[in-house]
Amino acid sequence: MEFVxxxxxxxxxxxxxxxxxxxxxxxxxxxxxxxxxxxxxNTKVIAAVYxxxxxxxxxxxxxxxxxxxxxxxxANFSTGDRxxxxxxxxxxxxxxxxxxxxxxxxxxxHLMPRSQIDIFVQVLQADGGTRSACINxxxxxxxxxxxxxxxxxxxxxxxxxxxxPLLDLNYVEDSAGGPDVTVGILPKLDKVTLLQMDxxxxxxxxxxxxxxxxxxxxAIANYIREVLLENTxxxxxxxxx
Amino acid sequence: MxxxxxxxxxxxxxxxxxxxxxxxxxxxxxxxxDSIRPDARPLGRARDTSLALGxxxxxxxxxxxxxxCTTMLAAVKMEVMTPPKESPDEGSIAIEFYMPPICSPLVxxxxxxxxxxxxxxxxxxxxxxxxxxxxxxxxxxxxxxxSLVSGKAAWMAYLDIYCLDADGSLFDAALLAAVAAFSHLxxxxxxxxxxxxxxxxxxxxxxxxxxxxxxxxxxRKLTLSSLPFSLTCxxxxxxxxxxxxxxxxxxxxxxxxxxxxxxxxxxSLYKPGGPVLAYASAVQDxxxxxxxxxxxLKSILNEAISxxxxx
Numbered sequence: 001m002e003f004v005x006x007x008x009x010x011x012x013x014x015x016x017x018x019x020x021x022x023x024x025x026x027x028x029x030x031x032x033x034x035x036x037x038x039x040x041x042n043t044k045v046i047a048a049v050y051x052x053x054x055x056x057x058x059x060x061x062x063x064x065x066x067x068x069x070x071x072x073x074x075a076n077f078s079t080g081d082r083x084x085x086x087x088x089x090x091x092x093x094x095x096x097x098x099x100x101x102x103x104x105x106x107x108x109x110h111l112m113p114r115s116q117i118d119i120f121v122q123v124l125q126a127d128g129g130t131r132s133a134c135i136n137x138x139x140x141x142x143x144x145x146x147x148x149x150x151x152x153x154x155x156x157x158x159x160x161x162x163x164x165p166l167l168d169l170n171y172v173e174d175s176a177g178g179p180d181v182t183v184g185i186l187p188k189l190d191k192v193t194l195l196q197m198d199x200x201x202x203x204x205x206x207x208x209x210x211x212x213x214x215x216x217x218x219a220i221a222n223y224i225r226e227v228l229l230e231n232t233x234x235x236x237x238x239x240x241x
Numbered sequence: 242m243x244x245x246x247x248x249x250x251x252x253x254x255x256x257x258x259x260x261x262x263x264x265x266x267x268x269x270x271x272x273x274x275d276s277i278r279p280d281a282r283p284l285g286r287a288r289d290t291s292l293a294l295g296x297x298x299x300x301x302x303x304x305x306x307x308x309x310c311t312t313m314l315a316a317v318k319m320e321v322m323t324p325p326k327e328s329p330d331e332g333s334i335a336i337e338f339y340m341p342p343i344c345s346p347l348v349x350x351x352x353x354x355x356x357x358x359x360x361x362x363x364x365x366x367x368x369x370x371x372x373x374x375x376x377x378x379x380x381x382x383x384x385x386x387x388s389l390v391s392g393k394a395a396w397m398a399y400l401d402i403y404c405l406d407a408d409g410s411l412f413d414a415a416l417l418a419a420v421a422a423f424s425h426l427x428x429x430x431x432x433x434x435x436x437x438x439x440x441x442x443x444x445x446x447x448x449x450x451x452x453x454x455x456x457x458x459x460x461r462k463l464t465l466s467s468l469p470f471s472l473t474c475x476x477x478x479x480x481x482x483x484x485x486x487x488x489x490x491x492x493x494x495x496x497x498x499x500x501x502x503x504x505x506x507x508x509s510l511y512k513p514g515g516p517v518l519a520y521a522s523a524v525q526d527x528x529x530x531x532x533x534x535x536x537x538l539k540s541i542l543n544e545a546i547s548x549x550x551x552x
Contacts, residue, residue: 028405029406050346053407076316076399076401077318118342120341121343122405
């Protein structure tokens with residue numbers, strides 16, 4: 001199957017190095033301490049952050065750090081066919097763990113000992129790249145909650161099909177069987193916190209694909225910074241003179 | 242705002258927010274004396290309600306309903322199934338209501354919300370029992386419309402409602418979202434494939450498969466009659482507060498939910514105990530408030546539907 005046409009266009013009309021349309025909004029859930037809605041093309045996720053608050057299970061309390069928990073769930077209608085088990089299945093558990101570890105690395109947990117920070121992510125529509133969209137949404141939500149972080153965490157995926165590195169795969173491209181590299185970085189510090197790949201890829205091509213994903217992450221980071229600045233301006237305006 | 246208060250007056254010495262957290266009942270009663278609530282609403286008025294149809298592109302029918310801050314996302318997905326022997330001409334509907342942990346600080350993974358199964362059951366009862374009422378067809382949905390091939394194939398409609406933000410009146414918002422999702426529903430086209438099984442025809446295949454006669458024509462809507470709408474009220478002493486927020490629900494616990502259909506007939510009345518015992522007159526007042534609210538909701542739903550049609 002042809003994923004990149006001879007003219008260089010992908011199935012949805014994008015160029016190989018082009019990312020899907022992204023949109024982020026802060027404050028989607030009024031009840032949460034921090035929340036955000038993030039869209040990457042047709043993948044739509046909502047993240048809500050509750051915390052720092054009292055640890056639910058005393059035995060899990062850490063005396064010098066905050067406990068970070070994360071849960072990733074998909075809505076029944078998020079995929080093409082209705083999902084039977086949106087929560088406890090292996091994929092959801094794995095992604096919950098990945099998001100937790102990624103965010104934990106950048107939250108300054110030592111500033112909030114004996115407390116708990118909950119990050120909940122709900123996928124409303126899935127079209128590839130849900131992991132990345134969730135991490136981006138979680139970053140926005142944590143910023144909205146005012147939780148101290150070392151840096152923003154942004155994430156993007158890239159793949160390699162028809163001998164071309166492709167940025168930001170959608171569901172069709174992802175299920176094509178080619179490699180799928182997901183990268184999460186701290187943009188200002190220029191460090192990689194998440195790197196996952198499945199399938200095989202020669203080392204030199206891997207360098208290219210990973211570099212492409214990192215470029216995508218930096219572009220998302222710029223966008224997220226703009227969203228946060230705009231939000232701060234709004235808050236300042238509402239606060240009045 | 243220092244007024245004489247019966248028990249030792251701390252209210253003049255502390256900040257409003259602290260007073261609100263420590264003495265919530267007294268805080269709210271101060272407002273009720275002036276027939277108003279903390280968010281400046283008169284007692285009988287509901288919060289701003291908005292509806293957006295077609296929120297989920299991958300579902301056959303969907304709607305996003307917001308009452309104040311309470312947000313519900315409902316989506317209907319249709320699957321083909323074999324109808325049971327007792328009712329070979331009828332399809333069926335399955336309703337599920339979820340409260341994921343994002344919606345409220347009180348819901349934790351591993352500790353699901355208490356209200357979720359209650360609202361789920363209430364919704365099932367209202368929508369499903371309202372489906373076929375003995376002989377006269379006065380229900381919301383006629384299950385016979387969901388039949389494809391008698392005895393062999395019928396539609397199963399899965400309605401999933403997710404609460405994205407829980408701020409009181411969960412049942413009202415969920416019912417509104419469910420009704421809107423069914424109003425938006427377009428039944429997909431199906432045809433019989435070679436093995437005689439009913440298969441959904443996707444739009445790209447239409448030109449190539451001219452031998453396959455579609456079993457139903459075009460994307461049609463369900464005919465819905467008498468849509469149910471509801472209003473939840475709280476009774477406190479002799480006040481009736483319409484459309485409570487989560488804060489009001491937690492301190493004044495007596496709820497009354499009235500469901501009326503669009504022709505003004507009573508579908509259900511629900512008062513699950515609570516510290517306040519109501520006389521029939523209080524219930525009549527709740528029903529009157531609901532009647533007004535039904536008019537508002539009907540016009541909001543019609544506006545949302547006509548916005549969809551314009552697109």
